[in-house]
Amino acid sequence: MSYLSIQNLKKHFGEFTALQDISLDIKEGEFVCFLGPSGCGKTTLLRAIAGLDQQSEGSIHQAGRDISQLPPDQRDFGIVFQSYALFPNLTVADNIAYGLKNSSDAKVRQRDAITQRVDELLELIGLAGANHKYPSQLSGGQQQRVALARAIATKPGLLLLDEPLSALDARVRVHLRREIKELQRTLGITTIMVTHDQEEALTMADKIVVMNNGVIEQVGTPEEIYAAPASAFVASFVGTMNFLNSFVSDTNRVQVDETYLSCDACGDMEQDTQVSVAIRPEDIRVRFNGDATNTLRASVRGFEYLGAFARAELDVDGIHQPIVADFSMNDVRDHNICCGAQMHLDIPKHRLHVFREAS
Numbered sequence: 001m002s003y004l005s006i007q008n009l010k011k012h013f014g015e016f017t018a019l020q021d022i023s024l025d026i027k028e029g030e031f032v033c034f035l036g037p038s039g040c041g042k043t044t045l046l047r048a049i050a051g052l053d054q055q056s057e058g059s060i061h062q063a064g065r066d067i068s069q070l071p072p073d074q075r076d077f078g079i080v081f082q083s084y085a086l087f088p089n090l091t092v093a094d095n096i097a098y099g100l101k102n103s104s105d106a107k108v109r110q111r112d113a114i115t116q117r118v119d120e121l122l123e124l125i126g127l128a129g130a131n132h133k134y135p136s137q138l139s140g141g142q143q144q145r146v147a148l149a150r151a152i153a154t155k156p157g158l159l160l161l162d163e164p165l166s167a168l169d170a171r172v173r174v175h176l177r178r179e180i181k182e183l184q185r186t187l188g189i190t191t192i193m194v195t196h197d198q199e200e201a202l203t204m205a206d207k208i209v210v211m212n213n214g215v216i217e218q219v220g221t222p223e224e225i226y227a228a229p230a231s232a233f234v235a236s237f238v239g240t241m242n243f244l245n246s247f248v249s250d251t252n253r254v255q256v257d258e259t260y261l262s263c264d265a266c267g268d269m270e271q272d273t274q275v276s277v278a279i280r281p282e283d284i285r286v287r288f289n290g291d292a293t294n295t296l297r298a299s300v301r302g303f304e305y306l307g308a309f310a311r312a313e314l315d316v317d318g319i320h321q322p323i324v325a326d327f328s329m330n331d332v333r334d335h336n337i338c339c340g341a342q343m344h345l346d347i348p349k350h351r352l353h354v355f356r357e358a359s
């Protein structure tokens with residue numbers, strides 16, 4: 001049973017279609033990320049869920065209630081925007097209490113109850129005692145935590161986060177993403193976060209919704225999205241991927257220039273279909289004496305140390321397209337991998353992805 005159910009949602013801005021027939025189910029307590037490049041429709045979808053922008057067609061149900069036509073104030077959500085959007089003239093406590101003071105529930109509006117709830121929330125976000133400070137006296141990360149506290153103050157069923165970390169510097173961002181994830185887990189609140197940052201989505205989400213040009217390309221766990229991308233777009237947008245223009249040779253083989261590669265994935269494609277074969281840099285291995293499937297001879301044209309691993313640009317015999325491979329530093333030492341080195345490599349066939357469309 002889904003907590004939030006979106007059915008056949010469309011959104012037009014004049015002639016332009018920002019969302020094309022989006023259907024999506026989100027379970028209670030899930031942390032979902034809408035991930036995609038700028039302009040793909042992530043924010044438009046989030047705003048439709050909040051009622052801030054009415055969809056052109058389609059329906060949205062939350063906890064079994066049809067909220068499609070309701071104004072934002074009759075929906076059950078808290079929201080955090082990219083820019084902190086705190087009231088600068090109100091103290092931290094008054095910012096957090098804002099929704100509580102305007103609650104339709106008289107008990108929630110009681111002064112003692114508000115004071116207690118604000119203290120509880122400040123404790124939760126690690127800012128106990130900051131009640132009387134003003135937003136300008138807080139760092140960006142602290143302001144965003146206050147915005148988060150304000151969003152969850154009334155205990156909404158749904159938390160919406162619109163690029164909440166993108167205005168912060170890298171170190172604060174990494175720290176805060178752990179805090180938000182932990183807070184979400186503790187509260188068990190169904191959460192949707194919009195981001196164009198794949199690392200953010202991979203580390204925080206239970207489920208990632210990858211969007212492109214107003215459509216959903218794939219929905220899956222971070223592992224599924226990374227290991228089994230459903231399209232060339234997803235494969236290229238999440239992580240690093242080599243793409244090789246190829247042809248289907250027979251049921252289990254593709255031809256890349258003068259080289260044949262065994263693969264698991266092209267069973268239903270006709271011979272000579274033009275395809276894009278994709279392989280992650282870390283899935284290319286130095287050949288070991290086991291039963292290798294796709295052995296290639298290569299020389300290292302470029303070599304870059306990246307700390308925990310090294311990235312090598314390869315010239316592969318029989319393939320005239322660039323390929324990069326990532327090697328652990330142990331592999332680098334054991335096999336003397338460096339610029340100009342010659343080596344035998346293996347590409348496990350189950351790690352090859354074959355896409356019909358061009359990359």
Ligand SMILES: Nc1ncnc2c1ncn2[C@@H]1O[C@H](COP(=O)(O)OP(=O)(O)OP(=O)(O)O)[C@@H](O)[C@H]1O
Nearest residue numbers: 013016018036037038039040041042043044045196
């Ligand atoms: N009010 C509007 N009027 C006209 N076009 C709009 C409006 N709002 C959004 N769009 C267009 O709809 C498309 C999707 O916009 P949206 O803001 O949802 O993208 P996004 O994926 O959130 O991108 P970003 O990461 O840059 O915020 C864009 O092409 C945008 O220009």
